[in-house]
Amino acid sequence: MKKLLLLPFMLLLLMGCNVNDGKLTFSEINPEKASATVKDFITQMEINEDGTGNGIYILNVKKDKFYLFLSQEFLDKGKSFGSIDVKEEEDTLTIYLNERSDKGQENQVMQKLYEIHRPKDYEFLRVFKNGEETHIQTVGA
Structure with missing residues (x-):
């Protein structure tokens, strides 16, 4: 009898470990708390900026996860970071x-980092800034 109860419990436990499976999710991440790989990527992108880019960078880390990094170059003069939405x-x-x-913004943020979990591979990745389609400046892996 105990073995019969153990099986459903283990299945429930395993299903609970994969909370993001099948769902597109995104969240803002503190760049200082990111992994060494992500920090290195951010540092390299900041070093390479020359003022002519759009400040939108992607770092692929796993099949189902990537990071979106927005640098100061993303912002137009007199603007600050606003909202983000990700849709499939x-x-x-x-x-x-x-x-x-x-x-009225006193503590202006200089960069933003988002972790995006994707449930599948997509044929296309499109980026819009303020309603106008734009491009990704650099994609790293």
Whole structure:
């Protein structure tokens, strides 16, 4: 009898370990608390910036996870980081980025880092900034 109860418990435990399976999720990550690999990528991208890029970087770390890094180059003059939304539309993963006016902002953030878990591979990755389609400056792996 105990063996019969143990099996459902183990299955429930295993299913609980894969919370993100099958779901597209994203969350903001503190760059200082990121892994060494992510920190190295961010440092390299900042070193390579020359003021002519758009400040949008992607780092692929696993099949189901990547990081989106936004540097100061992303921001237009007088703007600060705003909202982000990530959506899947059939075979396309779309990232929507927005800026906001930085009037009255005292502690302006210099960069943003997001961890994005994707449930599958996508044929296309599209990025929009303030409603206009743009490109990713660099993709690292």
